[in-house]
Amino acid sequence: MSKRKEVALAAGVSEATVSHVINGTKYVSPELTMRVRKAIEEKGYRLNQAARCLATNRSGHLALIVNNLKNPRYAEVAEAMQEEARAKGYIVSTIDINLFNFTEDAVFDLISRNVDGLFLATYIDSMEPAIKRACEGGIKVISGNPEFGHILDVSYRKAIVDMVKCLAELGHERIAFLSGYSTKESKHTKYGDFCEALRVQGLPLIRELIVEGEPPYIADLDAGYHSMKELLGRTRDFTAVFAVNDLVAIGAMKALREQGLRIPEDISVVGCDDIQFASYMEPALATIRIPKGEMGMLATDMLYDILNGNTCEDTVLTAAFQTGASIAKHPA
Amino acid sequence: MSKRKEVALAAGVSEATVSHVINGTKYVSPELTMRVRKAIEEKGYRLNQAARCLATNRSGHLALIVNNLKNPRYAEVAEAMQEEARAKGYIVSTIDINLFNFTEDAVFDLISRNVDGLFLATYIDSMEPAIKRACEGGIKVISGNPEFGHILDVSYRKAIVDMVKCLAELGHERIAFLSGYSTKESKHTKYGDFCEALRVQGLPLIRELIVEGEPPYIADLDAGYHSMKELLGRTRDFTAVFAVNDLVAIGAMKALREQGLRIPEDISVVGCDDIQFASYMEPALATIRIPKGEMGMLATDMLYDILNGNTCEDTVLTAAFQTGASIAKHPA
């Protein structure tokens, strides 16, 4: 690895000049610029980011926090964030906290690594203290919590209301909810939105039809499968089910099929997130669409703006109900 | 952010002593150790990794290269790698090269960032030069290519032979292959294995039944869907299809259904990777199982060993055929 000094030597200029052509921090004559570039090329010189970070206190390193990378929803956010970040010269590390299994050290490590910015694509109360430390440590964070600075969030309210309305109009009255998580978690807004939506439609909230997740609260295919089995073991008196995400919905569909229940003839199913798989299911899963890629991009852009002293607007994107073949009229 | 100096001051010791208790590089009396730890705690001190990196030339930063993070196969590798890495004090950045859309800069950036190690979970010829540079830059790399140092790979051969044998025994003779990529890519071993497997079974390799992918070669659900449509447009004279991965298989299933073809009664379908979704399909997708989590863990362990001057063994894991409801006897 050749260093800046060697490049300067090869180009016959000072080290400072090399830096200036690299960073564009000062005018350098075209001729010298050329010589320097050539020297860089020939020497195969690579700027040492660690050194730069030490000097500038900026690492060009972003972090994304998700709760389950295996959920394509987050994979998509991660991919978009990464793509946008790379275009802006940043690298991103995705931290997969297994929900509720969260350890503060993961965040402290981020501080230690001088991460410039942080996007919380998932949110749990228990990480608040750590995130607060991160803020104090100078890390810019973007999340759904105004307490941490700028906010980028998605609101499910309207979509869930629309969805419940759609089901109600199809004659459904007893709608189950597969939570995946604990409905006691304060930030678990989908459950709150669902309750509200029922209220709006004048439908009852039936406790028996609410299935809580089990620790460690990984809302995945298996969780959906087991949640539905639990529900079916409890009662069959429901005609529609809303799952906290598409994975849970798809898992639930399997459990329903195994019990000989037809979708949507017997039970209508709705998921959430609109992962690509949803439309490849048989029947195609009705779901709630959220702008996953946009979130990743926006988060990156916002962080970029903040880090460069520009302003950035807080944003709340809105989800949209996406109907599908997995819902139908209430069975006569 | 308090620095080491402040900790030293607070603990009434020298900076060197602080470092030694942090790194365990020298014996420090229990008493002083205690004082230092307390001071660290009180001051909320976080070691600056950039500074350490500059001094030691080690970043504690690993990278994983995949071609499509949205493919749960890679998400799983990424998650496992990350988990193992964190336990060892490393952080990992996952780089999603969109296959064949690869740009060398991504790798050069890794060099610039003093990444200690690199795991190529995917492989394409076009990145060879860049990876070579990474090696020269001192980055330890693990991949399927011995040229780059240690190897960690998975062999599909036996699994594919078993799979074709299974299909042959069920009476299938005309087996299609949805490549997703270009079959001309030298490293695209699944295609080679498939050809070999046909040979072993004495089955013909039918050019018409081989569907090449389209640039930019993202072998995902849509690609599978379109590949199958293309195949169906070409001929219906096949009774089984092997897809390069589960996503392609699932996409193909949709196209088949749309044409009124039943799975497995009319067409048997086999995927590859054994992503969790496979078993949640209707019918459950026969596939080829690969140890995804194990690969992520192993790669990390190997890198860790190498980086710490230990030896590590090259490993080739073997895939296994996993039957499923998506295959059945040749339709009479």
Next chain:
DNA sequence: TTGTAGGCGTTATCAC
């Protein structure tokens, strides 16, 4: 057992 000092590769502030 503990402290001192030089250096890691860049940036940034100054004179030149």
Next chain:
DNA sequence: GTGATAACGCCTACAA
């Protein structure tokens, strides 16, 4: 427009 020089925070001989 260009070139020295002092940080940046930490590690690590080497000295005490």
